[in-house]
Amino acid sequence: MVMDAEGLLRVKPEQLAEGLLARWRVLDDQLPGVIRNLEAEEDALSPKVEKAVENHRLANESVSSLKMERNESQERARALITRVREYGDSLSESGGMVNLDPDWKKEKLLEELEGIESQIETSALDHKSEGKLISRRKKLIEENEKWLKERKDANPEMAEYVEARRGMVANFRTSEGAHSKMLEAVKKAQPLYEKKASLQEEIRDVRRQLDRAKELLSQSSRAIEHWERRLKEGFGDIGSGHDDLLADMHRVMSGGASSFSKKGKKKGKEGGEEE
Numbered sequence: 001m002v003m004d005a006e007g008l009l010r011v012k013p014e015q016l017a018e019g020l021l022a023r024w025r026v027l028d029d030q031l032p033g034v035i036r037n038l039e040a041e042e043d044a045l046s047p048k049v050e051k052a053v054e055n056h057r058l059a060n061e062s063v064s065s066l067k068m069e070r071n072e073s074q075e076r077a078r079a080l081i082t083r084v085r086e087y088g089d090s091l092s093e094s095g096g097m098v099n100l101d102p103d104w105k106k107e108k109l110l111e112e113l114e115g116i117e118s119q120i121e122t123s124a125l126d127h128k129s130e131g132k133l134i135s136r137r138k139k140l141i142e143e144n145e146k147w148l149k150e151r152k153d154a155n156p157e158m159a160e161y162v163e164a165r166r167g168m169v170a171n172f173r174t175s176e177g178a179h180s181k182m183l184e185a186v187k188k189a190q191p192l193y194e195k196k197a198s199l200q201e202e203i204r205d206v207r208r209q210l211d212r213a214k215e216l217l218s219q220s221s222r223a224i225e226h227w228e229r230r231l232k233e234g235f236g237d238i239g240s241g242h243d244d245l246l247a248d249m250h251r252v253m254s255g256g257a258s259s260f261s262k263k264g265k266k267k268g269k270e271g272g273e274e275e
Contacts, residue, residue, distance in 0.1 A: 021227040028220040031213055038210040045203045052196040059189035066182035070175045077171035078117050080164055085110055087161035109140055113172075127183055134176050141169050 088110075116137045120130060 017227050017230050021224065024220050024223040024227065027216055028224060031217040031220065035210065035213050035217065038206055038213060042203060042206050042210060045199065045206060049196075049199045049203050052192070052199050056189065056192045056196045059185060059192050063182055063185045063189060066178045066185055070178035070182060073171045073175035073178060074117065074120070077168050077175065078121075080168035080171065081110055081113055081117070083164045084161065084168055087164055091158060091161055112140055113137060127186070131179070131183070134179055137172060138176055141172060145169070 116133050120133055123129075
């Protein structure tokens with residue numbers, strides 16, 4: 001219902017006070033139940049939030065662990081590339097690799113592996129691009145497994161060379177396995193994060209409502225006491241910080257400007273001065 005200024009002035013202060021008092025009494029009566037319901041909702045959500053947070057933490061730890069395993073294995077394999085090259089050069093100089101397979105020599109496995117590792121280490125690759133390089137590395141290693149066995153059987157002096165290559169291959173394979181598991185762990189972690197975020201937002205909303213309800217309840221007893229006193233002692237200056245509530249009304253009834261009107265004039269004046 002819209003009421004003009006004259007209509008508002010006709011409303012008795014006692015009527016307004018009684019309406020406000022009734023409203024605060026309703027709140028004072030209903031808020032304890034609202035608070036109990038919100039507290040029960042918070043209690044029900046809390047273990048779910050804790051579990052979701054823990055599940056996401058464990059998923060992240062799994063991703064981090066697998067990433068570390070992948071990186072450490074790649075680092076060991078990269079170090080062995082250098083050792084394999086040194087052993088190969090030494091054997092070549094001593095004639096121990098005279099009978100190298102021409103196809104092997106043409107393949108230049110070490111150069112390709114070094115190139116792949118350089119891209120993985122220095123380029124900002126996404127999981128898909130890195131996976132393609134890892135697949136290429138895996139294929140190169142598998143193609144030369146047979147060659148390794150044949151060379152070791154034919155030339156016992158190549159034992160150290162073959163052992164170093166075997167270690168290099170083993171570490172690359174460990175790295176590949178860890179990388180695949182890491183991608184799966186990342187995929188599983190995403191819905192866990194989304195569930196955690198959703199539950200955290202839900203419990204934050206419940207707690208905001210709970211805090212507001214508690215604040216209103218703490219205000220209600222003071223408000224009820226205030227308006228009961230006003231209805232009993234009047235709406236003028238009754239001391240103890242209780243100023244005259246009817247001062248503005250008396251000013252308007254005497255032909256003066258309302259508080260709203262004065263604020264509007266003040267803003268207009270300030271705006272004019274700025275111009």
